[in-house]
Amino acid sequence: MTAAAAGIDFGSPGNDESGVLTPTAQRAQQDERSARRKQQNRASDAKYRQAKKAAAARVVVLEELAGRGPLTEEQEAELAELQPKVAQQKQQKKEKNAKYRQAKKAAADRVVVLEELAGRGPLTEEQEAELAELQSKVAQWKQQTKEKSAKEYQARKAVADRVVVLEELAGQGPLTEEQEAELAELGSKVAVWKQQTKAKGATYRQGLKAATDRVVVLEELAGQGPLTEEQEAELAELQPKVAVWKQQTKARSAKSRQAKRLLPPGLWCWRSWRGRGR
Template sequence: MAQQEQQKRAKSAKYRQELKAAVDRVVALEELAGRGELTEEQTAELAELRPKVAEWKQKKKEKDARDYRAIKAAADRVVVLEELAGRGPLAEEQEAELAALRPKVERKQKKKEKYAKSRRERTVEGDRVVVLEELAGRGELTEEQAAELAELRPKVAQWKQQKTETDVKYRRARKAAADRVAVLEELAGRGELTEEQEGELGELRPKVAQWKQQVRAKSVKYRRARKAAADRFAVLEELAGRGPLTEEQEAELAELQPKVAQRRQQVRAKSVKYRRARKAAADRFAVLEELAGRGPLTEEQEAELAELQPKVAQRRQQARANSVKYRKERKAEAARVVVLEELAGRGPLAEEQEAELAALRLKVAGRGRKKQDRGVMDTGVGRPRWGGGMSGLRGRRGYRSGLGLIRTAGTRGWLTSISVRGLSCRWRVQLCRGMRVREMPG
């Protein structure tokens, strides 16, 4: 009897291994199919394996659903029977039923608790490795801590590797399913779907829609958490600027600071990469348009131009919309500053209004400095250091109207070029120190 049980377990394990290999092979082949790289043999292999894997997945899903419903019903029944037992003696049938169901529910509960305990231990050990590595980076590890780190590090690394592989495999399977849905929907749009493909599309489409919804929900949750951390960091920094923080606030600020800095760096890097890609697309679009103006394009270039054209047009539209939105927001902020300053002139502001006014003033002042700096870069200076237009130049050393040589110098700013024609004039003033312009053709 024991030998038969052993053979049954071995046969079951072999069957599961074969099924797992078939599932992995289907995932790999569907990934190749999504890239259009399948050979004829691989296409035939995929057509043979796909229904088997689909059937096995369906059976497994049904079995898992049955097991879940059975164990849930057993747990609910155990609760009812235990409640009846608390009120008084049970009937023989109920006692026998309770004795039969209780071990099943307890095994399930123990398995669940074991899994939860394992996850908690992994989390604790991972956090401990982070702390010990931080101490090691500061050179503050004791011998015991060094031994603990040496013991924990390989375990945590192994768990992380296992989790990474699981996540990668899961993402690949989901991507293959999404690519397959796209292929089947394209075939459906052309009216070329077979009955099997219709069934496959009907099975895959709700899964892919659910996964996309989960990704969106997770992304929204992640962005909210990041925004909350950034807002809390700004509040703590503002409090620190007003006076000493409490110990809890200092610890919270110290914890948030590297996270916020890292996220800002990630955002900047992502923004730089995105702008480069958009600029490359716009440059390529300009090149292709120029080539099209000179003569007929090749098929590849026409296809590339047709693909880039709506993207570039959309980005230009987005840039215009963002510019309009930005100007409206800046105008609203400036108007809000005027309102708050008027209220401040009438009497003391509330704390929230004072904080809002201080933040808005910094923004408005910063934009004013940027605008002035742009004027300096474009014209040399935002305005001449002397007044009176061209008349202000008269009487200064080296000035002579009309075109010709200019000899002029000043302490902080001086004329480097001038051109006078009738009543119109152009000047460019360069602000420097330690240099003197002796002569320059007009």
């Protein structure tokens, strides 16, 4: 007896009735599953970030309460539980950011090396491909850093301007409780930012001076005789960096001089005095 005679219909391969998917349908199904997984992962990551942010904010609140007086048993237990978690999260973020910065620095340094090699002669295919890949990454990172810095600058400027307003109000008479609390909070932030900027500037200047001094030493050695391979590589790496730093310093000085010329003398003196007073 044949299958047809027995009433059995296997259907045509790949149609809806057979239950067998065509390659196109299989890919579509895989893409759909992949999209669902990505969506679930994004939602899970978002919840995780929100939970971390909420925990960090709660620690701040509890520590402020502890600074005003004894906490309840529940608050002490909550603080004791959250503090190590938040500390661990901060450490992990710090390590992750450090690795990210190291990778970016290594890529930027490699671009400098490859561009210098390209200036001396044709690159190999591998070097050209590497340079093309890294240049686009470094350009993207620079753009992201620029945008992030601009946003951070705007946010800090808004805080600093608000501090000025509150201090002027305080000079005119007593502040409300809310204004006093706001001034205390924002004033401490501005003080921290100023200290960080000062420390960062000092570190930058020290690094620049050390690099500049090292270039002078290596150039003097090169004038006395052939350098070793390591010394040549070090000099080739430091020279363009020092040249860029000098150009940036020159540009900043020119902008500062231009700003002084554009501002009325009285206003410039007032701003300088105000900046020293803060």
